[in-house]
Amino acid sequence: MPLILDHVCQIYNADTETPVKALDDVNLVIPEGQFIGVIGHTGSGKSTLIQHMNGLILPTSGSVYFNGRDITDKDFDKKELRKHVGLVFQYPEHQLFETDVFEDVCFGPKNMGMSKKETELAAFEALRKVSFPEDLYYASVFELSGGQKRRAAIAGVLAMKPDFLILDEPTAGLDPVGRCEILDMVSELHRSAGITIILVSHSMEDVAMYVERVIVMDKGRVAYDDVPREVFSHSEELEQMGLAIPEPAKITRELLKRGFDVDPGVLTSSEAADSIYKALTKNR
Amino acid sequence: MIRDITIGQYYQTKSVIHRLDPRVKLLGTLLFIIALFTYNNPVGYIIGIIFLCTVIKLSHVPFKFITKGLKGIILILCFTVLINLFLTPGTPIIAFWKITITYEGLAVAFSMILRLTMLIMGSSIVTLTTTPNNLTDGLEKGMGFMKIFRVPVGDVAMMMSIALRFIPILLEETDRIMKAQLARGADFESGNIVKKAKALVPVLVPLFVSAFRRAGDLAMAMEARCYRGGDGRTKMKPLVYKKRDAIAYIILFTFVIVSIWLGRWSVITDFFRSIYMNLFGCPL
Ligand SMILES: Nc1ncnc2c1ncn2[C@@H]1O[C@H](COP(=O)(O)OP(=O)(O)O)[C@@H](O)[C@H]1O
Ligand SMILES: [Mg+2]
Numbered sequence: 001m002p003l004i005l006d007h008v009c010q011i012y013n014a015d016t017e018t019p020v021k022a023l024d025d026v027n028l029v030i031p032e033g034q035f036i037g038v039i040g041h042t043g044s045g046k047s048t049l050i051q052h053m054n055g056l057i058l059p060t061s062g063s064v065y066f067n068g069r070d071i072t073d074k075d076f077d078k079k080e081l082r083k084h085v086g087l088v089f090q091y092p093e094h095q096l097f098e099t100d101v102f103e104d105v106c107f108g109p110k111n112m113g114m115s116k117k118e119t120e121l122a123a124f125e126a127l128r129k130v131s132f133p134e135d136l137y138y139a140s141v142f143e144l145s146g147g148q149k150r151r152a153a154i155a156g157v158l159a160m161k162p163d164f165l166i167l168d169e170p171t172a173g174l175d176p177v178g179r180c181e182i183l184d185m186v187s188e189l190h191r192s193a194g195i196t197i198i199l200v201s202h203s204m205e206d207v208a209m210y211v212e213r214v215i216v217m218d219k220g221r222v223a224y225d226d227v228p229r230e231v232f233s234h235s236e237e238l239e240q241m242g243l244a245i246p247e248p249a250k251i252t253r254e255l256l257k258r259g260f261d262v263d264p265g266v267l268t269s270s271e272a273a274d275s276i277y278k279a280l281t282k283n284r
Numbered sequence: 285m286i287r288d289i290t291i292g293q294y295y296q297t298k299s300v301i302h303r304l305d306p307r308v309k310l311l312g313t314l315l316f317i318i319a320l321f322t323y324n325n326p327v328g329y330i331i332g333i334i335f336l337c338t339v340i341k342l343s344h345v346p347f348k349f350i351t352k353g354l355k356g357i358i359l360i361l362c363f364t365v366l367i368n369l370f371l372t373p374g375t376p377i378i379a380f381w382k383i384t385i386t387y388e389g390l391a392v393a394f395s396m397i398l399r400l401t402m403l404i405m406g407s408s409i410v411t412l413t414t415t416p417n418n419l420t421d422g423l424e425k426g427m428g429f430m431k432i433f434r435v436p437v438g439d440v441a442m443m444m445s446i447a448l449r450f451i452p453i454l455l456e457e458t459d460r461i462m463k464a465q466l467a468r469g470a471d472f473e474s475g476n477i478v479k480k481a482k483a484l485v486p487v488l489v490p491l492f493v494s495a496f497r498r499a500g501d502l503a504m505a506m507e508a509r510c511y512r513g514g515d516g517r518t519k520m521k522p523l524v525y526k527k528r529d530a531i532a533y534i535i536l537f538t539f540v541i542v543s544i545w546l547g548r549w550s551v552i553t554d555f556f557r558s559i560y561m562n563l564f565g566c567p568l
Contacts, residue, residue, distance in 0.1 A: 015346070015348070016295070016296075017295075017296065017297050018296060051463065054467060056463045056466060056467060079469055079471070082466070082467055082468075082469055083469065086467070087467040088467075089460065089463070089464045089467070092464065094457075094460075094461065094464075094490055094493075094494055095461055095464040095465060095468075095486075095490055096490065097485065097486045097489035097490050107465075107468055107469075107470075107486065108468040108469055111468060111469030111470060111471070112469050142493075156468060157467070157468060160468065160469065
């Protein structure tokens with residue numbers, strides 16, 4: 001059940017003097033099973049893009065297809081789409097409203113028409129998947145720490161058992177440890193449960209280590225759509241878009257320029273260390 | 285969806301009306317409304333409509349923005365019209381069953397429509413062409429004389445400007461929370477009124493929580509910058525009358541006097557006639 005965006009354009013405030021072209025002719029195919037990173041500077045249209053994927057925003061022009069059907073059709077069941085394509089908004093903890101965490105996680109599956117038993121099972125499973133501390137299942141949502149709230153909110157979407165999980169800047173506003181934990185958790189979801197993941201971020205570093213495909217957004221257009229190695233080789237263009245490439249990649253690229261024989265495609269710090277070590281020993 | 289609400293909305297463009305001092309616009313609206321309710325013949329309304337259309341034209345605000353505000357009062361409008369149409373005594377034109385429509389009723393209903401639509405359009409023009417900050421500045425200065433009655437004008441103005449500033453923020457927040465709950469399968473459209481009201485709980489609870497959080501943060505930030513109350517605060521851009529404001533005042537007063545004179549001519553002549561009667565004991 002791939003998700004296809006075909007010539008999607010989105011213009012906000014079209015009827016005023018200051019229309020904003022948030023998406024400009026976006027064409028994407030999202031097959032099942034991928035782990036995709038969407039990066040772009042603030043205001044490049046990332047959030048707008050992903051809201052098209054589960055029908056929260058309909059394109060000004062162009063179409064979105066899910067399972068071979070146009071989601072802009074009148075008789076298309078959006079609720080069904082939202083069950084398959086789960087979307088976790090930026091700062092998802094702001095959407096928590098029930099008296100306790102468990103009740104809140106149950107909200108999604110309940111809306112999807114699951115029975116009480118199914119709902120509770122789904123909620124437990126989701127909370128376990130995001131490794132939410134068990135002694136806090138019935139705590140008030142307002143007593144939790146920032147990272148815990150975010151886990152609870154992600155569980156709330158996960159409990160609907162989506163095939164696609166889209167996360168809008170899930171690490172925003174978290175400390176470095178919290179960021180790693182959330183990203184590891186997401187990557188684990190992809191690995192063990194085989195969920196298609198679309199991870200939105202404005203930081204390359206977050207994305208580089210985990211994803212198998214990077215979509216770079218710039219001023220509402222898809223600038224690059226490729227494997228990370230390829231995308232990061234365009235370091236100058238990326239920097240012009242206001243995106244810093246990951247530090248290890250930057251260092252090796254700099255060394256390459258100064259005549260060291262390093263691999264230009266490294267992404268992580270361990271790869272960089274290996275490559276630099278090799279280059280140094282070879283020279284000797 | 286929720287962004288369609290236009291109360292207190294500013295339409296950004298360049299025009300004479302935008303540049304006018306907010307005090308001119310505020311007093312202008314007040315006088316315009318007073319004038320509207322004194323008219324009792326078509327001449328007054330015609331002058332009023334010409335004046336309103338000229339101002340709209342000068343403001344460069346698209347007409348459909350100005351009429352957007354009317355959607356909100358359409359119910360009140362219909363209600364007033366029906367009441368006046370059926371319940372005004374006088375010479376009947378149509379009578380069937382228990383319903384009689386009179387000449388006078390028709391006239392009152394018609395003038396009510398004119399008055400209310402012109403009132404709403406006139407005040408929309410002010411909010412559409414004046415930034416909220418300017419509007420409160422204008423009120424603060426215009427109401428300055430109230431200080432002698434110990435009305436804390438400065439504090440009230442500060443509260444108003446904060447309230448106005450928060451409207452778009454809260455609307456945006458509502459939009460975001462609604463979308464987040466939609467993504468979790470919430471349904472705001474179907475069902476009867478009780479079900480619809482219940483469906484709003486997942487939106488209202490987070491909205492209130494965030495409003496309180498924002499208010500707390502703002503209070504803290506104001507305190508950190510040593511806010512001590514509105515009295516005696518200076519402005520970065522104090523309001524100063526310019527030549528165009530003087531011209532605007534002249535045009536405004538001319539309009540008000542002429543339109544009331546012509547729009548209520550009979551009343552004024554009646555007034556003098558009755559004085560004459562009282563003084564000399566015989567009709568003029
Ligand atoms: N609801 C909206 N109404 C008007 N403009 C919007 C709205 N949402 C986003 N925008 C504008 O669209 C552009 C893209 O925004 P967004 O998709 O939020 O970018 P990102 O998530 O990459 O930061 C920005 O210029 C933003 O100001
Ligand atoms: Mg965003």
